[in-house]
Every structure is written in structure tokens, then in C-alpha cells.
Amino acid sequence: xxxxxxxxxxxxxxxxxxxxxxxxxxxxxxxxxxxxxxxxxxxxxxxxxxxxxxxxxxxxxxxxxxxxxxxxxxxxxxxxxxxxxxxxxxxxxxxxxxxxxxxxxxxxxxxxxxxxxxxxxxxxxxxxxxxxxxxxxxxxxxxxxxxxxxxxxxxxxxxxxxxxxxxxxxxxxxxxxxxxxxxxxxxxxxxxxxxxxxxxxxxxxxxxxxxxxxxxxxxxxxxxxxxxxxx
Numbered sequence: 001x002x003x004x005x006x007x008x009x010x011x012x013x014x015x016x017x018x019x020x021x022x023x024x025x026x027x028x029x030x031x032x033x034x035x036x037x038x039x040x041x042x043x044x045x046x047x048x049x050x051x052x053x054x055x056x057x058x059x060x061x062x063x064x065x066x067x068x069x070x071x072x073x074x075x076x077x078x079x080x081x082x083x084x085x086x087x088x089x090x091x092x093x094x095x096x097x098x099x100x101x102x103x104x105x106x107x108x109x110x111x112x113x114x115x116x117x118x119x120x121x122x123x124x125x126x127x128x129x130x131x132x133x134x135x136x137x138x139x140x141x142x143x144x145x146x147x148x149x150x151x152x153x154x155x156x157x158x159x160x161x162x163x164x165x166x167x168x169x170x171x172x173x174x175x176x177x178x179x180x181x182x183x184x185x186x187x188x189x190x191x192x193x194x195x196x197x198x199x200x201x202x203x204x205x206x207x208x209x210x211x212x213x214x215x216x217x218x219x220x221x222x223x224x225x226x227x228x229x230x231x
Contacts, residue, residue, distance in 0.1 A: 002075055003028055003064050008120055009056040010100050010107075012036075021071060022052045023104060027117040029064060030109040033071045048077070054093075054100040055124045057081040086128040091135070094229040095127060098138050098222040105217055106149055106210075116148040126188045133189045135230055136199065140183050142206045151213040156181040163205060166212050176201060196231050 005028035012022040019037045026032050039048045051058065061076035086092045103120070123141055127134060146152050153159050156177065172180070176198045182190060183202070194202070203223075211217050 001064065002061055005029065005060050005062060006080070006117070006121070007032075007058040007060050008103075008117075008124065009052045009054065009058060010104050011054070012052045020049070020052065024058065024060070025103060025107055025117065025120065026060065026062075027114060028112050029062075030111045030113060031107045032062075032064075032110065034062065034074050035071050036074055051077055051079055053087060054096045055086065055127075056083075057121065057124060081125065081128075083128050086124075091229050092127055094222070094226050095134070095138050096124075098220070098226050099123070099127075099141055101220055101222045102142065102145070105220075106145070106214060113148070119144065119148060123188070130189065133191055136183055136190075136192060136194065137188060138226065139199070139203055139206060140186075140188055142203075142210065143184050146210070146213075149213075153184060153209070156184060159184070159205075159209060162212065163209060166208075168205065168208055170201060170205070172201065172205070180205070196227075199230060200227055 005026045007024040007026040010023045010025060010031075012020040015021045015035060018039070019035060020039055022034050022036055024032055024034060036048070036052070039052075050056075057080055059076075059078050059080045060074060063073045063075060065072065086096055123137075127137055130137075143153055159180070160172075160177075179192050179194055179198065180202050182192050207217075207220065
């Protein structure tokens, strides 16, 4: 049966000679995989592979079977918000790779979750449209995403206590604690002056917190690139 849904492209792998299997977070069905034929063919008249680049916002018409662990197919696809800057700005594109890796490792539900979809969509739109003040975007994204994943951070004290109870080795100074609190309390775009060392320290702390709740999170491969880009 055919269904209309919006989606956020996360990643894809090559499949056979000219096809891909794309992982997309959909508004109607949660995380899903789709076989897309012919997108890597030299005879293809359109560059449809671009639709599956990280965080592309999609309008979809899909064939959906009510079975878990099923790879579905796409009938129609188009981008409903062409990016103005995200793929062309090295900092933003590095942030987008980090976000897609996190989402790929944390999203497991194969069912609708409209608040979560809206959060991801609005986060992507902010990152694409922001001209300044987005250097801490990835940290705030993690802090707020946790609430949708079931282990939200209520306040700074709770975060620090949980880290202490799990023997987190680093002790934050007052500047780092204040910055973490501001990032937790405010939305994207708040101006917080952080040097590279403190930004990395806060990010490592939040990722450690994630691993307390999601043991399978594993290594985040995009971190190395991100740490080089964000000075």
C-alpha cells in the first residue's frame, strides 16, 4: 500500500551495481530502510543520489509493509527544503555528519513519533539557515535529543551527579559548568564563548552520559573531523 510521509535522509549503502539501500527517519513510520534502484547508474538522467545526502528533508510516497526488519521501496521522492548552506559550509557539513551518525546509532523505533520528527526537522532547518552562533549546535542537539530517547537531562546537577556515580574521570571548572548549564537551558543560537578545549570536554561528557544509557553507542567516527573543524 502507498503512503505519503516526510523523511530525513540519514545514510545509504551501495546495493548491487547501481542501487542503494537508504536509511531514512520518517514521520509516519520512524526509522526505515528503502531500496532505491538505478540512482548510481551512469545512464541516469537525474542526480537522484543527492537526495540521500545527510539530513536532506524529503517528501516521500512509499510502499510500506507492516512487518519489522523489512526493506521497503519508494514510489516518489523530492526534497522539500533545498539547502542554502549546509552542504557547502565545511563546519556545517561536519556537524551534519556528526548528527546523522548519532541519529543512525540511537533511533530504533519503527513507528511514528511526530514530536521527535519535528525536533529533528527544526534542528536541521536551524543549522542550514544560521549565519553565526552555531558552533555549539551539536552539543545542544545531544542535550535535547536525550529527552526524546527517554533519558532527558532535567538540570545540570542531575547530569553531574549521574556522571559522578558512573565514575566519570574529569572534573569541570566553573566556566565549563556554567556553559553546560546555558546550553541545557536555552535553544539554538545562544551566544556562549567556549574555547576548543572546553567545547571538546563538554561534548565528551555528554557522550559519556549517552553511553550510560545506550551501551551500544560505540565509537563516534565523525568526532575526529569535528574536533579539527571546530576551533
